[in-house]
Amino acid sequence: MTNLIYGLITGILFGFLLQRAHVIRFDKQVGAMLLKDMTIVKFMFTAILVGMVGIYMLADLNVLQITGRTMVTGGVIVGGALFGIGWAMLGYCPGTSWGALGEGRLDALVGIAGLFTGAAIYSEIYPALENTLLTWGNYGNLTIPDALGVNHWLIIVLFVLGGVLMFRWFEKVKL
Secondary structure, eight states, X not given: OHHHHHHHHHHHHHHHHHHHTTTTSHHHHHHHHTTSOXXXXXXXXXXXXXXXXXXXXXXXXXXXXXXXXXXXXXXXXHHHHHHHHHHHHHSOOHHHHHHHHHTTOTTHHHHHHHHHHHHHXXXXXXXXXXXXXXXXXXXXXXXXXXXXXXXXHHHHHHHHHHHHHHHHHHHHTTO
């Protein structure tokens, strides 16, 4: 039960941050897709960097164990294409659909319905995909540090520095 409460609290906090950063706004979504407004990119890359530092720090302190996910190129390409098509058609990604609904925008219900429909279809066709698409380009539990044979903190520092430089450039060119 405690994990559910933590999930609820972090979900509400994340939704609050999505709303405060204006990343659930249609104009921000379209601006990101047109590469004219990098607000969403900055928000999500910040979340990735903070998560990366936090997760590896907790793993190094033996608070949690990183197990990774299987990297399957076929699933990533097809799933990413479907995600992008849906985002472009609706103007919301699944997370921002829920935030937009929370703000009272009923058009987000289309995206939420699509999210559940897509999940249902995927669960029905999974047995057929399991031995086909989901085996194409299976690299196992691959991480960038493992692939390069370096310490994870080297990659984290490079990502953080790259993120800071990217953010500064975005601000310089007013993105």
